[in-house]
Amino acid sequence: MIESAKDAEKAVSYCRFLSDGIRGSAHTVVRASNYRINEGYLSNYVEDLLIMFQVETLDGVKKVEDIAAVEGVDCIQMGPLDLSASVGYLWDPGHKKVKEVMGTAEKGVLKSDSKNGGGAFLDGLAMPHDPPAEIGKRGYHMVSGAIDIGLFRNAAVEDVRKFKITLKADSDGEDDKDDEKYWSE
Template identity: 80%
Template sequence: MEHGPGGIHGSLQMLRAVATTNTPAIIRLPESSAVWAKKALDLGPQGIMFPMIDSPKDARKAVSYCRFPPNGIRGSAHTVVRASNYGINEGYLSNYKEDLLIMCQVETVDGVKKVEEIAAVEGVDCIQMGPLDLSASLGYLWDPGHKKVREMLRTAEKEVLKSDRKDGGAFLAGFAMPHDPPEALGKRGYHMVSGAVDVGLFRNAAVEDVRKFKISLNADSDDSDDDKDSDEKYWSE
């Protein structure tokens, strides 16, 4: 819900769809707030992602939005929401903390400076790096592959990987980029990698389709039979 047009209602439809394939779902909030977290968590996702976490204080707040009192400030309607199977799941309150993955996005210079402390916050299961926002934070909005961006990203990665999961440390997650493919992230120790984006896949296919069509327009059009063959070949693809 952070950069896409979707909201709570749209998220519900997506959760219903992926549930049919036993696929875990993570909801990415538009902002880190108690209200958004409450509405998202009541839908029953397996994970929740908080954007723009710049400090341990931000991370502790995010965790508190996911915990019922006295351990947090999450509003309670557990008897009538999808997360508890509308009150039918009698073990929901006993298991809800263990059943939820809490992810914090670190995507600014300030966040990277505090990433080791953020990763150590109790309840934070995963640190999700945000390379595009990090490049913007460094002043390289148009160049996420810039050397200084890569260096800061590597610094953050090492700080997260220093933490030990057995001692409460966090997993490392990230987004693959054209200059930083999934296999490269895997080699650097990432535990979770977000690959291609659905909108990006569709955009690339559309751009490639237009490119091939433009090439066909530039082809020799003197021979009508050749034109017919070219047209059939184009549309058959």
């Protein structure tokens, strides 16, 4: 939830070691340095960083060009659900006003990308009201489809559904009300 260039500068500093930032220096015990096997990690770690911020409030949208212009910001991801709440249409990211605000933010990020040969890339989430092809037409550089927790939830719900079917098939016509109550989602 980045809402200003100052927020973005601070967040970038959390990703970088001293003297470029304030990240803790336990580089010898992190996976990115191969647990210190990569002796050159400190001299080239910045090249491997991908720093992404999410703009998900009206305040962030108002300052999105400034946020995208901050040195070290690689990508701005739009947060349609939180943005819809910020605009006053909780859980309605397809609402006309939300789409207008989203469009303003998108144009601001894309404008930063065209300045001086580059700026932050634009990333977004495909949703039922906003499929990947439409997002792509608007100039997005990256489009995310399913989210891991949603995939996990769907797999768990499907597993429970299959289990219920198995329970019903195995029962000898007994009353399954207790099972239904126990296995309800």
